[in-house]
Amino acid sequence: MGETWISPDQRIQKYIISMGKNGLKPTENCECIMDVSASTYDVKRYNESSFVVGDSSDSFERLLDILLTTMNEGEKAKVVFKLKEKNVEFTLELIEFKSDGFIFEWDAKKKFELASKHKERGTELFKIMHYIDASHRFSKAIKLLSSIPIAVDKPPTVIDDLPICEVYSLKTVLCNNLASCYLKHRDYEVVIELCKRVLQREANNVKALYKMAVSYYEVHDYHKALETLEYVLKLDPENKAAADRMKDFTQKVNETNAKVNAMFKKMFT
Structure with a gap:
């Protein structure tokens, strides 16, 4: 065998059998045979x-993404992927690929369209409870939209025939969706930060407010949790999920207040 390449996180090991042709390697959105x-x-x-x-829609394919970006056309290699469940070994030959250019060369409409596809696929994965895979799709879409160059001091209303308001709207939806993924994995601090980003654009977004209220509760910030949940019910009085949680939230706030009052009473008696 020839050269060996190991990824920085040690999850990919590539042992080159034949080098292939020198030149460009596959990049994002390249079609590979x-x-x-x-x-x-x-x-x-x-x-x-x-x-x-x-x-890519699972952990194997995400490693495959990385592997392919290291390969020349015609290159053949023995590969080991270290997945969470087990190690997978295989031989891969990159026969050919069709370049789609570099991301920095893409116009805003192309980035927006690809981000929309990732959002749709992420939603499908979320519905079948593949939350980690869904989060990767939403994250990738956010990164694509964030790479659209928008001036901060005097932002345009349109770029490459794409209304900027559509970019902001999609990014807001993606942040909300990503927050849902992190909520499923109980990463409450991240949920709160993502919901704050949503609320910067849509201050009355009920879904983001509800996720934020639940996350505040789980990190034991009961007063903020109750305050946020009360606002949810003010905006949406028929919200059953919020109404169901109100009793627990109120009880925790009352317990916290009682403990604080008891502490002060002990200090001053």
């Missing part, structure tokens, strides 16, 4: 159709 073999993993689908770098 490859031959994958000698694996106990289900790789058949990667030989039957092209694989688009960045269009």
